[in-house]
Amino acid sequence: MKVLVINCGSSSLKYQVLNMEGEILMAKGLVERIGMDGSVITHEKEGEDKWVNEVPMETHKEAIKQVLDAIVDPDHGVLKDMSELGAVGHRVVHAGEKFASSVMITPEVMAALEECTDLAPLHNPPNILGIEACQELMPDTPMVGVFDTAFHQTMPPESFIYAIPYEYYTKHGIRRYGFHGTSHKYVAQRAAELLNNNLDEMKIITCHLGNGASVSAIKYGKCIDTSMGFTPLEGLVMGTRSGDIDPAIVTYIRQKENLEQGQANEILNKKSGVLGISGVSSDFRDIEAEAEKGNERAQLALKVFAHKVRFYIGAYIAEMNGVDAIVFTAGVGENDYGMRDIICNNLGNLGIKLDVVKNRVRGQEMIISRDDSPVSIILIPTNEELMIARDTVQIVKGLPV
Ligand code: ADP
Numbered sequence: 001m002k003v004l005v006i007n008c009g010s011s012s013l014k015y016q017v018l019n020m021e022g023e024i025l026m027a028k029g030l031v032e033r034i035g036m037d038g039s040v041i042t043h044e045k046e047g048e049d050k051w052v053n054e055v056p057m058e059t060h061k062e063a064i065k066q067v068l069d070a071i072v073d074p075d076h077g078v079l080k081d082m083s084e085l086g087a088v089g090h091r092v093v094h095a096g097e098k099f100a101s102s103v104m105i106t107p108e109v110m111a112a113l114e115e116c117t118d119l120a121p122l123h124n125p126p127n128i129l130g131i132e133a134c135q136e137l138m139p140d141t142p143m144v145g146v147f148d149t150a151f152h153q154t155m156p157p158e159s160f161i162y163a164i165p166y167e168y169y170t171k172h173g174i175r176r177y178g179f180h181g182t183s184h185k186y187v188a189q190r191a192a193e194l195l196n197n198n199l200d201e202m203k204i205i206t207c208h209l210g211n212g213a214s215v216s217a218i219k220y221g222k223c224i225d226t227s228m229g230f231t232p233l234e235g236l237v238m239g240t241r242s243g244d245i246d247p248a249i250v251t252y253i254r255q256k257e258n259l260e261q262g263q264a265n266e267i268l269n270k271k272s273g274v275l276g277i278s279g280v281s282s283d284f285r286d287i288e289a290e291a292e293k294g295n296e297r298a299q300l301a302l303k304v305f306a307h308k309v310r311f312y313i314g315a316y317i318a319e320m321n322g323v324d325a326i327v328f329t330a331g332v333g334e335n336d337y338g339m340r341d342i343i344c345n346n347l348g349n350l351g352i353k354l355d356v357v358k359n360r361v362r363g364q365e366m367i368i369s370r371d372d373s374p375v376s377i378i379l380i381p382t383n384e385e386l387m388i389a390r391d392t393v394q395i396v397k398g399l400p401v
Helices: 060-072 107-118 124-137 150-154 167-172 181-194 248-257 261-270 273-278 284-292 296-320 330-335 337-344 384-396
Strands: 002-008 013-019 024-032 040-045 050-054 085-092 143-147 203-209 213-219 222-226 325-329 376-379
Touching: 002 060, 002 124, 002 384, 013 060, 013 384, 024 060, 040 060, 050 060, 060 124, 085 124, 085 384, 107 124, 124 143, 143 384, 150 181, 150 222, 181 203, 181 213, 181 222, 181 325, 181 376, 181 384, 203 296, 203 330, 213 296, 222 296, 248 261, 273 284, 273 296, 284 296, 296 337, 325 330, 330 337, 337 376
Parallel strands: 002 085, 085 143, 203 325, 325 376
Antiparallel strands: 002 013, 013 024, 024 040, 040 050, 203 213, 213 222
């Protein structure tokens, strides 16, 4: 089956076409500046140069139309016509407590996603627009929704309930949801495969360290805890997000700096994290370059980031009463061997022994722990699109995901 994967943002859209017989990537692309001047589609057929087409795209429907045209284009396309496409898999950020796995999109599912818009006001509306546009342009093609929150729905209440008045959970749905679920699920499955072990018998800690970052504890194939919370602001220190802080700081700073609610949100989401500490950048490459030159705040930002990842690794080992594998993925996790080094340093008593030579690798699947390390440390590039396509095929065939 050939599957189109769509990840629709407010002004941009990423897509891939995969042939799921052999899980082969056929084409991928990006639409930018939807609804703005200078909208552009960049399409890349596997093994060929990028094809860039600047064309006005006022709406998400026009953007999807350009994607479909690119896919069947006689020169750059990969399909003869759209009927070759077996299904479309849509990435959707928030499904609240409504879906614990991927589902076929029906009018009831669309209504449920609308209800979750309050929980993800920036992400769910463009996700919904993308689905509606595809439905209009491909009314006979099955559509599947794959949710960032779904994988974390197996968490027990003691992991997801906040210690605030219980009615805020029942009335407003305030609880830990967790995000990056598709990535955590993919790398956990891949770790079990690489180690020739059964996922259902393993305790795995997955560290998705990108611009946004989260850690998950996956016990016997199920997520039992994750660091992101009600929103993607909680947990680890991130590129520009604060992660965990004392909630009293928010009211204190608002008073001291005379900030509106919106400004406080903006500071915690956009001006904090390693950017806020270092004052240099949210990009670890820039921060590391500055740290090497002796910039103390850049050095501190890296240390605070690593400290928090170690903090969660320790907590999740306690929660699972052990760990068999620790996985690193996403931009920082896949590429930054210096950071992996700091995170894993001096954890030998927990059975975590990094091989500093094997660790000097970027962006490829590899076991990077020492041969005598009881815990396997593994580098696995994430592939959310492939996971979405896999789920899509399973759902269309009526099989469990
Ligand atoms: P997201 O999908 O959350 O936007 P990514 O997973 O793509 O983020 O990660 C992007 C981040 O990865 C960059 O901001 C940068 O900090 C980090 N990164 C990418 N390559 C490297 C590298 N070679 N060394 C260190 N950090 C890197």
